[in-house]
Amino acid sequence: MDAIADFLATYSTTFAIVGINALLALSVWLTLYAGQLTLGNAAFMAIGAYTSALLGRHLGAPFPLALAAGAVAAAALAAPLGLTVFRLRGVYLAIATLAFGEVVRVILLATPITGRGQGLNGIPPKTELWHIYLSLAVVAYVLWRVQGSIAGRAWAAIREDEVAAASQGIAVRRYKLAAFVLGALLAAWAGGLSAHVTFSIDPNDFAFTKAVQILVFAVVGGIPNVLGPVLGATVFTALPELLRPFKDYRDIFQGAILLAVIIYLPRGIVTLAELRKTRRLAEIGAADVA
Amino acid sequence: MFEQLYNAIFIGSIYALFAVGFALVFSVLDILNLAHPTVFMLGAFAALFAIATLGLPWWLAVPIAFVATGLFGILLDRIAFAPLRRRGAPPLSAMISSLAVTLAVVRVVELRYGGDFITFPAGTVPSFLIHVGGATLEGVRLAIIGLSIALMLVLTYLVRGTALGREIRALAENPRAARILGIDVERAIAATFFISSGLGGLAGVLLAFAYNSLDSRMGLPLELRAFTVMVVGGMGSLPGAVIGAYLLGLGEVASLVYLPAELRDAFAFGLLFLVLIARPQGLLGQRPADRI
Amino acid sequence: MLLETRQLSRTFGGVHAVDRVDLAVAAGQAFGLIGPNGAGKTTLINLISGHLRADGGSVLLDGATVTRLAPHELTARGIARTFQGVRLFKGLTVFDNVLVGRHARLRSDVVRRLVPRRSRADPDRERAMGLLERVGLRRRAGALAGELAYGDQRRLEIARALASEPRVLILDEPAAGMNPSESGRLRELMRALVAEGITIVLIEHDVGLVMGTCERVAVLNFGRKIAEGSPAEVRASAAVREAYLGAEDVA
Numbered sequence: 001m002d003a004i005a006d007f008l009a010t011y012s013t014t015f016a017i018v019g020i021n022a023l024l025a026l027s028v029w030l031t032l033y034a035g036q037l038t039l040g041n042a043a044f045m046a047i048g049a050y051t052s053a054l055l056g057r058h059l060g061a062p063f064p065l066a067l068a069a070g071a072v073a074a075a076a077l078a079a080p081l082g083l084t085v086f087r088l089r090g091v092y093l094a095i096a097t098l099a100f101g102e103v104v105r106v107i108l109l110a111t112p113i114t115g116r117g118q119g120l121n122g123i124p125p126k127t128e129l130w131h132i133y134l135s136l137a138v139v140a141y142v143l144w145r146v147q148g149s150i151a152g153r154a155w156a157a158i159r160e161d162e163v164a165a166a167s168q169g170i171a172v173r174r175y176k177l178a179a180f181v182l183g184a185l186l187a188a189w190a191g192g193l194s195a196h197v198t199f200s201i202d203p204n205d206f207a208f209t210k211a212v213q214i215l216v217f218a219v220v221g222g223i224p225n226v227l228g229p230v231l232g233a234t235v236f237t238a239l240p241e242l243l244r245p246f247k248d249y250r251d252i253f254q255g256a257i258l259l260a261v262i263i264y265l266p267r268g269i270v271t272l273a274e275l276r277k278t279r280r281l282a283e284i285g286a287a288d289v290a
Numbered sequence: 291m292f293e294q295l296y297n298a299i300f301i302g303s304i305y306a307l308f309a310v311g312f313a314l315v316f317s318v319l320d321i322l323n324l325a326h327p328t329v330f331m332l333g334a335f336a337a338l339f340a341i342a343t344l345g346l347p348w349w350l351a352v353p354i355a356f357v358a359t360g361l362f363g364i365l366l367d368r369i370a371f372a373p374l375r376r377r378g379a380p381p382l383s384a385m386i387s388s389l390a391v392t393l394a395v396v397r398v399v400e401l402r403y404g405g406d407f408i409t410f411p412a413g414t415v416p417s418f419l420i421h422v423g424g425a426t427l428e429g430v431r432l433a434i435i436g437l438s439i440a441l442m443l444v445l446t447y448l449v450r451g452t453a454l455g456r457e458i459r460a461l462a463e464n465p466r467a468a469r470i471l472g473i474d475v476e477r478a479i480a481a482t483f484f485i486s487s488g489l490g491g492l493a494g495v496l497l498a499f500a501y502n503s504l505d506s507r508m509g510l511p512l513e514l515r516a517f518t519v520m521v522v523g524g525m526g527s528l529p530g531a532v533i534g535a536y537l538l539g540l541g542e543v544a545s546l547v548y549l550p551a552e553l554r555d556a557f558a559f560g561l562l563f564l565v566l567i568a569r570p571q572g573l574l575g576q577r578p579a580d581r582i
Numbered sequence: 583m584l585l586e587t588r589q590l591s592r593t594f595g596g597v598h599a600v601d602r603v604d605l606a607v608a609a610g611q612a613f614g615l616i617g618p619n620g621a622g623k624t625t626l627i628n629l630i631s632g633h634l635r636a637d638g639g640s641v642l643l644d645g646a647t648v649t650r651l652a653p654h655e656l657t658a659r660g661i662a663r664t665f666q667g668v669r670l671f672k673g674l675t676v677f678d679n680v681l682v683g684r685h686a687r688l689r690s691d692v693v694r695r696l697v698p699r700r701s702r703a704d705p706d707r708e709r710a711m712g713l714l715e716r717v718g719l720r721r722r723a724g725a726l727a728g729e730l731a732y733g734d735q736r737r738l739e740i741a742r743a744l745a746s747e748p749r750v751l752i753l754d755e756p757a758a759g760m761n762p763s764e765s766g767r768l769r770e771l772m773r774a775l776v777a778e779g780i781t782i783v784l785i786e787h788d789v790g791l792v793m794g795t796c797e798r799v800a801v802l803n804f805g806r807k808i809a810e811g812s813p814a815e816v817r818a819s820a821a822v823r824e825a826y827l828g829a830e831d832v833a
Binding site: 149163 | 631654657658662663665669671682684685692726728742743745
């Protein structure tokens, strides 16, 4: 027992980050599953992180309430944003959401209450491992069940062909917006959890690089089901730890693995188990995510 | 005031050289090449290698950097894009594969040169001042402005006036038709990448010369600026990218006068966001009709 | 009249793709729409199905104006369609394609699904299977839609459209790429659907198929309706002969 406790204590931060990254990967999975490439989730994560930390600091809000407030704030911002940007498609949508993320970052850099460039320090470490893994379990279960529901099928249909989906009676804009807002909510929740793990946050924690990292977790893991993003986040968070002896070459390995996955496993590592189906999908030109 | 305008045109020229290559690849292959900032950085380091390690003068280092990054562009395409193209993968895949290359290449550079700012060996980079009226200006920047404009003219001629340019344009228009017309598509793509990356690398050398400073992450700020320039000008439009680049340069320098330093980036991204919402086709772009 | 268009118009960059077209389709009718290439047939049905906005005129369904409604709202009101060149959800199974087609008639099951229960007989799944049976694709239910042969894809698209229990079924060149025996079976299917009370609007290049299936035919040329009537009347029309002269034989 002691050995396990030691192990957990030594690696508890790594476990926390794996879980948080898995939540983030699921947040972007939601929109990807509906065929929308958005890169705004780092910004929503920031909103969750700052809102919950500030509420705790200045108003003494209880932790769960602060987390929920951060998530709601992100969702409230995501709704009008989604209505505006969903006229755009493909790379335009990606760039617009990325620009939104940068606007948020710049606002954080300029606002006194968020600590400008220094960010916030001394955030109390309120997040317990079980908070993270309970959230992850609930979210993964709900998304798994939703995937097989009418709504999940509608998202898949929109991903495959928006015009044809509308003709089947699917309110395309509403479904896309729902995926986007739920994704924002989830990213902000993860952001709140992560702020209370890392003690300090600053605007550059949520920059372009973070947005792309979240996307990479989801895409490398795979979009076909909720296991993919969780797997992707786990592998890509744990990999740097495993590669610690080769620290200098770590990014080179990661780059090579990423490249290999995108070229040889277009639907993600989760499809290693069903290569045959992937090949069939590839033959009809429907193998990829977005 | 005059000095600020001068700097705006200088930085606009760098943006233009960088963004024109980015837009060229997008217009021909619909790829957002996220490794383009890495190419920019590689250009600067190729010049450093030529000057510091090979002991060559700066005027030889510039063309060497151009060719080296151009060749790297072709390699990049073979490794990161060609396999995806063969499969008909969507644009997202190419964004991620180019990112993977970036991750690895930045690290390779850091293994050799470290992650901090470095400078060229003393006295190896040209530097002189010119006096116009009451103002003192850095002469290298004027040379860079001149060179950039000349290169843009050459590129325009290349794309509009030569057989290779015709092939590239045909490819951008319709890859299937281009193939049927007997165009060697892979060769035209290789040429596109050579030009695009060569220009991107050149932009890197020139900026590194102007500031006498380079580092492994120097391309990063240009990534989102290239998006801005391209969206403002119209996705994939080369003249649009040039106009967008100078507009961004002017806007940034102007906003520095009125905004605090932390908000330096706000102009570029605010502009990007507004244009996407109000006029997603950009200044010179045409909106493809949504066909059913 | 179940479906009407009144002075329906749409221009693209100054070109009148559809120019003041009046159509009136009675309930239970098979209505044919023919015309040379680029006559505006597909634009016209894109206007009816809500995929394009009209510049002028109106669309009426069962007497109510539906001109400004979105495609999904029109599907809910009973207009279903197929697409020229087929637009299936290629990466989904054949069965899921039909289930998605039923979207307008389903109520959200998200909350219900969060509490797992032993599966009960699901009438929607049975109905979807029945539709596949009907178009002869039952055995391929588990295949990916993109894997089907072209003719099968066309029939799947019809099954998907039928899943929404439409009052009006618009078929855009359903016989394109079908061999004679397949298009024969398509004709049988259309007749059976009309017998069940479904109204069909058929856009076809195969004039023979239209003439043999539809009670009433309208002819478009350069965005205008140049003739309308029974197949025999249309065949006799001088304007139609002129429109098709040199293009195809009206026979």
